[in-house]
Amino acid sequence: MAAKLLPDEAEVQMVNIIDAIARQDLEFIKGQGSQEFNSVDNMEEGLEAIFKYIIPGDVLETKLVDAHINYNNTAGQSSVTFYTGQYERIYEEGANLYIIAMVKKEGQECCKLQNISINKFDVSPSEATKFTLKGKGIKHYSVLALAFIVPLFIIFMLVKCIRTKGLRRKWLWIIFILVGMYGITFNWYNGDLATTFFGRSASGAVTFEFISLNLLGVTASKTGPLAPWIFEIGFPLGAVLFWFKVRKMARETAAVFADE
Template identity: 35%
Template sequence: MVKNILFSLCVIFLLIGCNQQTLLGPFVPQEEVEFSKHYLTLFQSDDFEGIENKINPALKNELLRTKLEQMAAFFPKEKPKDIKIVGSHTFTTHQFRQFNLTFQYEFPNKWLLVNIVLHKKGDELLVNAINVRPLSDSLENINPFTFQNKPIANYLILALAIIIPLFILLALVLCIKTPMPKRKWLWIIFILSSFVKITVNWTTGGINIQPLSFLLLGAGFWKVGISGPVLISVAIPLGAIIFMIKRKKWLTSRVENQD
């Protein structure tokens, strides 16, 4: 059991470090990605008429041109060295589809993070939103999973994220093997659940506490977007703790009854 958990943790860290484009690839709407790339080249050439032609008419107002000019100012005139899709989400209804795409642009002396939201109804594809943000470096370099120069809280939560699931699994095995008065299945559910989730942003060291939340097996690892920071969460294994206390009493009571 312990070996299986350690193997699972290794797989998680391997996935965190593997080629993110490969992971995202099957979920990317290629037609909309190509449309977006072509559309964003219009900002480099200051083709504001072309830009406005594809914007949802409901969003057009007297401030639109000014906002577009401000965004265009972020784009260098030279050809980007690389364009990566780092975020993709599709929302579908019976009437329309919405695509939320995020690109990382690498220019010779600049990095940009560009988010574009597309609205598709029938064959018509319109732009619902655009956001351009300069980056100091690539997202891979900004959000690496590294152990260098991290706050003590990062290491503490990482250690707990390994220890707590092992403790819960130990309690689960003991629960299955321990004779109990009644409703063992409720204890199993209680043991598997942990409460009060604490999450650390591995990049920034920021900590978020959610008192009214629970976490299966007491720990979780995931990334914000395909190249975002790693988030590690732990929660208090209340069920496992209470079971271990109760188990001692049950075993003591059983021995006394046998005597």
């Protein structure tokens, strides 16, 4: 899917640049660079610094994992198109993640190198952040069990509510039962567990979420190919309260029949 976003010539150039980085070919990289790229102070020293991140050994696979295109069409100026590709290069000993930014100006051939970054990982980031049960422990299995139990309990109580005759404010009960409130968030990749009521920002400040609702009590999201799966499981307050209400109604009905 990511590859379809980029024109063929941009993708070919990005892979050629990655190959040049792997063989530490400064002249080729500079030849692909835009005027802005080549005019950066200490550009060669910066490239030599990123060469240290290259994992040695034979390449097992090179794949495009994410891509973006941005357009700049400022009035009175030539239009500019920016292409960004994230590539994984897999080795026996780990993986390199490349972010290659290219620019194409109106009337020019595609494309010129705008920016490069490279990171080194022990395993492929796109594989590591996939949803898998391999190597997971009791905490992961417990969260997964809750992700099934909570919506099943909500659905059961929802059906019970719909079928309860003579229930006042039934539609309010239905809406209340349908959602989970607050609860926990769980990072499937690293096992981090947090509450949705209080949290902590990247700067370390304590944050407070005024309201958090999840339809059927559970949401699962992944914001990108390299992002982890995040599960949010809300407490089924409405379903629990209706369960108590059903038990109370059953006791009251039993008491009426007992009096008769």
